[in-house]
Structure formats: structure tokens, C-alpha cells
Amino acid sequence: xxxxxxxxxxVICKSGTSVKIECRSLDFQATTMFWYRQFPKxxxxxxxxxxEGSKATYEQGVEKDKFLINHASLTLSTLTVTSAHPxxxxxxxxxxxxxxxxxxxxxxxxxxxxxx
Amino acid sequence: xxxxxxxxxxxxxxxGENLVLNCSFTDSAIYNLQWFRQDPGKGLTSLLLIQSxxxxxxxxxxxxxxxxxxxxxxxxIAASQPGDSATYLCAVRYNFNKFYFGSGTKLNVKP
Numbered sequence: 001x002x003x004x005x006x007x008x009x010x011v012i013c014k015s016g017t018s019v020k021i022e023c024r025s026l027d028f029q030a031t032t033m034f035w036y037r038q039f040p041k042x043x044x045x046x047x048x049x050x051x052e053g054s055k056a057t058y059e060q061g062v063e064k065d066k067f068l069i070n071h072a073s074l075t076l077s078t079l080t081v082t083s084a085h086p087x088x089x090x091x092x093x094x095x096x097x098x099x100x101x102x103x104x105x106x107x108x109x110x111x112x113x114x115x116x
Numbered sequence: 117x118x119x120x121x122x123x124x125x126x127x128x129x130x131x132g133e134n135l136v137l138n139c140s141f142t143d144s145a146i147y148n149l150q151w152f153r154q155d156p157g158k159g160l161t162s163l164l165l166i167q168s169x170x171x172x173x174x175x176x177x178x179x180x181x182x183x184x185x186x187x188x189x190x191x192x193i194a195a196s197q198p199g200d201s202a203t204y205l206c207a208v209r210y211n212f213n214k215f216y217f218g219s220g221t222k223l224n225v226k227p
Contacts, residue, residue, distance in 0.1 A: 107160035
């Protein structure tokens with residue numbers, strides 16, 4: 001089956017610093033990737049849609065200047081949390097539907113971000 | 117506004133029982149619906165995908181049904197096992213960019 005990887009799997013950073021999270025589709029190409037955030041005991045909330053070769057689209061309430069998204073190729077999207085604060089601590093998950101597929105999403109294993 | 121609701125929020129059953137997880141959605145104009153499994157601290161594993169034109173999908177001990185007109189989907193797990201313990205999420209897709217997740221059903225299968 002299709003595999004999506006994320007790096008790092010967990011990261012601890014100090015308040016005010018920036019953190020980059022990578023999302024890669026290992027065996028398929030995706031023109032679009034999605035970034036979600038999941039707080040403890042809550043479901044996934046879509047943050048933004050990453051589009052290869054163009055700007056990302058952000059959901060209402062998500063600061064685009066704080067969560068920078070770059071879709072560098074058909075297999076890689078990055079999410080950079082800038083000037084991180086403790087309230088940004090969360091589980092970040094990416095997903096991607098394969099090009100030419102049936103619309104099924106494949107999810108990465110997630111990245112646990114802790115901001116101290 | 118599209119909303120996805122899952123009932124029950126938590127379920128604890130003895131091993132071997134057959135069980136049903138429910139997912140309801142407010143807008144029936146869906147593109148597809150997907151059931152996932154999430155283990156603690158982990159990402160999501162896709163279980164079944166049902167297109168809007170389909171009524172059910174089966175994979176092993178899992179069967180998912182879809183009734184668009186009533187805005188419901190059910191995930192049926194036969195002969196449950198302790199390894200089935202996880203949180204089960206349903207996600208409804210309305211167009212290419214919009215997926216809505218339910219809050220999940222946390223399942224515990226006791227040996």
C-alpha cells in the first residue's frame with residue numbers, strides 16, 4: 001500500500017524558535033497534501049492544503065504567517081511552525097491522496113511537537 | 117455546516133463479540149467516506165473507503181456500510197480481538213479539499 005512518512009516523529013523546542021516538519025510520499029506522487037493538527041483526546045482538524053507549485057490554502061483561523069507550508073515536489077511537503085509557543089504543542093499529521101487514485105487518503109505517522 | 121458525529125464515544129467489550137460503530141453526517145452530498153484506525157500516539161491507518169455510489173465495503177472481519185440519504189455509515193467488526201483495541205475515526209469527504217473527521221470511538225476489547 002501507499003506509504004507516507006513524516007520527520008521528525010517527535011521534537012521538543014524552546015518558545016520562540018521555529019520547527020520544520022517534513023511529509024513525504026514514499027511510493028506515489030501527490031499534487032496535494034493535507035496538514036492536520038490533533039490535540040489530546042480530540043479529533044483531527046484540517047489546518048491547510050498544500051499544493052505542489054502553488055500557494056497553500058489555509059482553513060479559517062489558521063495563521064498562514066505562523067504555519068508556513070511549502071510543497072517543493074510531488075513527494076514532499078513541509079510545515080514550518082514559526083516562533084513556536086507552548087499552545088502550538090500538538091500532534092501534527094499529514095496526509096496525501098495519490099495522483100490518479102480513488103480519492104483515498106494515506107496518512108503519515110504524525111509528529112509530536114512540544115514547545116517548552 | 118458539515119458535521120460528523122460518532123457514537124458511542126467509547127466502547128468496552130469482551131473478546132469475540134460482534135460490534136457496530138456508528139458515524140453520522142449532516143450533509144448527504146458526500147464524495148466518499150473513509151474509516152480509519154488510530155493507535156495511541158500514532159498516525160491513522162486506512163481501513164475502508166466507500167465511494168458515494170457504493171453501499172458497502174468489506175475487508176476481512178470489517179464491513180462498512182453507507183446510507184447517504186439518512187446520512188449514516190456503520191463499521192461492523194466481527195469476532196472482535198484484543199488487537200482491535202484502538203480509536204476508530206470516520207472521515208467524510210465533500211470535495212477534493214475538504215475532509216471532516218468525527219471525534220472517534222475508542223474501542224477496548226478485553227481478553
